[in-house]
Amino acid sequence: MDHKQIEKKWSQKWKDEGVYQADLKKPKKKYYNLMMFPYPSAEGLHVGNMYAFTGADVHGRFKAMQGYEVFEPIGLDGFGIHSENYAIKIGKHPMDQAKVSEKHFYEQLSRIGNRFNWDNRLETYDPEYYRWTQWLFTQMFNHGLAYRKKAQVNWCPSCKTVLADEQVESGLCERCKTAVEKRENEQWFFKITQYAQRLLDNIEKINWPEKIKISQRNWIGRKEGINITYKIKDSKETVTVFTTRPDTNFGATFVVLGVEHELVAELLNDQFSSTNFQKKQIKEYVEKTLKKSDIDRLAEGREKTGVFTGLDAINDLTKKNMPIFVTDFVLGNVGTGAVVGVPGHDKRDFEFAKEFKLEVIRVVVGADGDKSEITKLEQVQENEGKMVNSGFLDGMEIHEATEKIMDYMEDQGTGKRVVTYRLRDWCISRQRYWGPPIPMIYCEKCAKRFTPGVKKSPTPGVGMAGWYPEENLPVVLPYLKNFKPTDDGKPPLERAEKSWLFTKCPKCKGKAKRETDVSDTFLDSSWYFLRYSSIDKVGPCHANKVRPFGEDLPWDTDITNKFLPVDAYIGGAEHAVLHLLYSRFVWMALQDWGFLDKKLGIEPFPFLYGHGLIIKDGAKMSKSKGNIVNPDEYMDKYGADALRLYLMFIGPYDQGGDFKDTGIRGMSRFLARVEKLVDCITPGVKKSPTPGVELLARLRHKTIKRVTEAVEKFKYNVAIAAMMEFVNGLEKMGTDKDSIKALILLLALFTPYMAEEWWSKIGEEFSVHQQAWP
RNA sequence: GCCAGGAUGUUGAAACUGGUAGACAAGCACGACUCAAAAUCGUGUGGAAGGAAUUCCAUGAGGGUUCGAUUCCCUCUCCUGGCACCA
Numbered sequence A: 001m002d003h004k005q006i007e008k009k010w011s012q013k014w015k016d017e018g019v020y021q022a023d024l025k026k027p028k029k030k031y032y033n034l035m036m037f038p039y040p041s042a043e044g045l046h047v048g049n050m051y052a053f054t055g056a057d058v059h060g061r062f063k064a065m066q067g068y069e070v071f072e073p074i075g076l077d078g079f080g081i082h083s084e085n086y087a088i089k090i091g092k093h094p095m096d097q098a099k100v101s102e103k104h105f106y107e108q109l110s111r112i113g114n115r116f117n118w119d120n121r122l123e124t125y126d127p128e129y130y131r132w133t134q135w136l137f138t139q140m141f142n143h144g145l146a147y148r149k150k151a152q153v154n155w156c157p158s159c160k161t162v163l164a165d166e167q168v169e170s171g172l173c174e175r176c177k178t179a180v181e182k183r184e185n186e187q188w189f190f191k192i193t194q195y196a197q198r199l200l201d202n203i204e205k206i207n208w209p210e211k212i213k214i215s216q217r218n219w220i221g222r223k224e225g226i227n228i229t230y231k232i233k234d235s236k237e238t239v240t241v242f243t244t245r246p247d248t249n250f251g252a253t254f255v256v257l258g259v260e261h262e263l264v265a266e267l268l269n270d271q272f273s274s275t276n277f278q279k280k281q282i283k284e285y286v287e288k289t290l291k292k293s294d295i296d297r298l299a300e301g302r303e304k305t306g307v308f309t310g311l312d313a314i315n316d317l318t319k320k321n322m323p324i325f326v327t328d329f330v331l332g333n334v335g336t337g338a339v340v341g342v343p344g345h346d347k348r349d350f351e352f353a354k355e356f357k358l359e360v361i362r363v364v365v366g367a368d369g370d371k372s373e374i375t376k377l378e379q380v381q382e383n384e385g386k387m388v389n390s391g392f393l394d395g396m397e398i399h400e401a402t403e404k405i406m407d408y409m410e411d412q413g414t415g416k417r418v419v420t421y422r423l424r425d426w427c428i429s430r431q432r433y434w435g436p437p438i439p440m441i442y443c444e445k446c447a448k449r450f451t452p453g454v455k456k457s458p459t460p461g462v463g464m465a466g467w468y469p470e471e472n473l474p475v476v477l478p479y480l481k482n483f484k485p486t487d488d489g490k491p492p493l494e495r496a497e498k499s500w501l502f503t504k505c506p507k508c509k510g511k512a513k514r515e516t517d518v519s520d521t522f523l524d525s526s527w528y529f530l531r532y533s534s535i536d537k538v539g540p541c542h543a544n545k546v547r548p549f550g551e552d553l554p555w556d557t558d559i560t561n562k563f564l565p566v567d568a569y570i571g572g573a574e575h576a577v578l579h580l581l582y583s584r585f586v587w588m589a590l591q592d593w594g595f596l597d598k599k600l601g602i603e604p605f606p607f608l609y610g611h612g613l614i615i616k617d618g619a620k621m622s623k624s625k626g627n628i629v630n631p632d633e634y635m636d637k638y639g640a641d642a643l644r645l646y647l648m649f650i651g652p653y654d655q656g657g658d659f660k661d662t663g664i665r666g667m668s669r670f671l672a673r674v675e676k677l678v679d680c681i682t683p684g685v686k687k688s689p690t691p692g693v694e695l696l697a698r699l700r701h702k703t704i705k706r707v708t709e710a711v712e713k714f715k716y717n718v719a720i721a722a723m724m725e726f727v728n729g730l731e732k733m734g735t736d737k738d739s740i741k742a743l744i745l746l747l748a749l750f751t752p753y754m755a756e757e758w759w760s761k762i763g764e765e766f767s768v769h770q771q772a773w774p
Numbered sequence B: 001g002c003c004a005g006g007a008u009g010u011u012g013a014a015a016c017u018g019g020u021a022g023a024c025a026a027g028c029a030c031g032a033c034u035c036a037a038a039a040u041c042g043u044g045u046g047g048a049a050g051g052a053a054u055u056c057c058a059u060g061a062g063g064g065u066u067c068g069a070u071u072c073c074c075u076c077u078c079c080u081g082g083c084a085c086c087a
Helices: A003-017 A047-065 A081-089 A094-111 A127-142 A192-205 A210-220 A246-251 A262-268 A276-291 A294-299 A347-355 A398-412 A444-449 A528-534 A557-563 A579-592 A631-638 A640-649 A661-681 A693-712 A716-733 A737-747 A752-761
Strands: A030-035 A069-071 A146-156 A161-163 A181-190 A223-232 A238-243 A254-257 A306-314 A321-327 A338-341 A415-420 A440-442 A467-469 A502-504 A511-514 A568-572 A608-611 A614-616
Touching: A003 A094, A003 A640, A003 A752, A030 A047, A030 A528, A030 A557, A047 A069, A047 A568, A047 A608, A047 A614, A047 A631, A047 A640, A047 A693, A081 A094, A094 A631, A127 A146, A127 A440, A127 A467, A127 A528, A127 A579, A161 A181, A192 A210, A192 A579, A210 A579, A210 A608, A223 A246, A223 A398, A238 A254, A238 A338, A246 A398, A254 A306, A254 A347, A262 A276, A262 A306, A276 A306, A276 A321, A338 A347, A398 A415, A444 A511, A528 A557, A631 A640, A631 A661, A640 A661, A640 A716, A640 A752, A661 A716, A661 A737, A661 A752, A693 A716, A693 A737, A716 A737, A737 A752
Parallel strands: A030 A069, A030 A568, A254 A321, A568 A608
Antiparallel strands: A146 A161, A146 A181, A223 A238, A223 A306, A223 A415, A254 A338, A306 A321, A440 A467, A440 A511, A502 A511
């Protein structure tokens, strides 16, 4: 039999007998072995996906042989821009294309030989799944974590969609590399910032790669500092700035506002006595800046521009006037949107001061001992040092001075210690077609009746004027003939049939309109691991109620309490700040609402393993580069086992590597040699020579030990090398049945098909998947 | 600019808490089998010198600790990834 027949025979048998189907009701020792599900376009899996899944499966098989009830589900993250764009490209409707893709993907996935729990698969575009994604949205709303606001958002003119901050890479769309523009739009947001501190604190308590933990810490970006409020000269108004370096405040000589700052709007509204000329200048500058995309700003480099407002802030420490400017280098959504300029000790401030001929005062002397006036950029001193020209702070180290001045400012009432985060709220809205409709209904009548302050809601956001969650889920995504996005950025669902677009208001029963945005794909994937173990075990849902614990949830509480959290989550490190942060947030929220038992632990993925990336010719595999390697042809030629073995042999699993197909023949050769050894002891076949039994046993035990240690550390390449040495030894010394049995069991992690075949060949009755680790 | 990770033969790589560097493969060369080729099997394979045993030099560069360093410490170079006008 050739490998194709063998693969067919065993995968059929595994499926028919459900041998890998975990007992979810009464697990002995459970092990939830999860791999990040693929985000497919119709081109199918590439070798990189196969690498990821194989490595994760080796881990699962190892745990299973150690006696765990391993649950290893798979599904498709099929909603989203990726699939939609592909459908547009090939001129098909995403809903039709999804069925084609699904079939192809599952075929490929079943070929690679993983011990998947096929009965528990899910697809995010299945209404049975996304009804619960929508439910999650309504719960966010009901608990005050979803809100809508007009916001400046990142707009990709090529994908014609809004992007989350996380999806913008230095001003470019992460998907198509087009320069991202800014647009004002009404958007739905989730208050992930409310969880910033917990998301940060819990990082210390999880077993994740240091690299990913650091990314998350940086992304959350906690900063301790102080908000300083300055009086504005000849006015009752004040301006508040955020700074982490109040120690240098004796050297503060100006204040800069971002263009979004409220003071700027007030200036233009004649609330100050600025001249008309100034107002005109400010207006022009603000308009010009708002039009600029991030990439324009980056292209301009550090060139500082701005406009004087005609106002002065008063530095309480020095009693000096600090002119207030509007500038584009201050970001509206960082800190208070206003910054105090200390040109001697901040490079940007120095550049700005030079441009506008503002005073530069040295207040810190650093390690180089330079006490002279600061006239060059290189002299700007941003590091450790001792205070000078700073009144009561003189002579102190900067850290001591920071504490002292903060105490002082709080005493004086001019400052207040604050903690800020870089993390922003999660923008959920997408003006696209291929996603779950956001299950909200807007009633104009109710909105008009709503008087702010009268109907006080327990949590902010709840009771937003006129908005109600849909009561009966799912809100099924209608089949739109023309689903394509347009340049005006209007959601495609605006073009849906009136019967879909308009519905009854849940409150006043009047005519109301549906939300036409769909949700971000990352919402689909933020909770899927909770769904797998409960597929087909839960009933319909109604969204507009906060349900008592355990009733009508997206999951079966019993099973979930037994199988969650995820014991090993295996995936690519590229999801370090997107998916992996959102999932943690959703888990925490669900626990806070009482939907998830506290005993499941504070994190969904206590252990995360980040595998490496398979590249081709030094570059990431991508359609645009045309360097996709399709695993099918290799599986056809050498068999799934040989490919699995080869991929795992390239290097340590966390390292990835460059795919070259020369090495794969070596794996075929190796498998053929094992086959020969197996034949030596197959009943009825020629007798093997009699080897030194003791010597063999020693070699065997050494090999088992080496393989075990290597597999535990995910060093699959070393494990395979050890098995190869073992085979070399057996060929030289001759072999016995115990050694062959051990070899097959070790190999079963990597070559599940051949292992089954050999196991039956040597006359063992039970199949390999039931055997214990040797 | 900041943070993290890395650099070992022709190539992928190995080396446990400091102890024979290069396991295991790939490639290449030669040989066996064959009319021939493929496949398979055998031998060799870091560099230099030598017929050989052997000797010297080699883990990005330089320095240090040590009886002994790929491994620990310092400086530098180059790659790879993340963040970036973040106050």
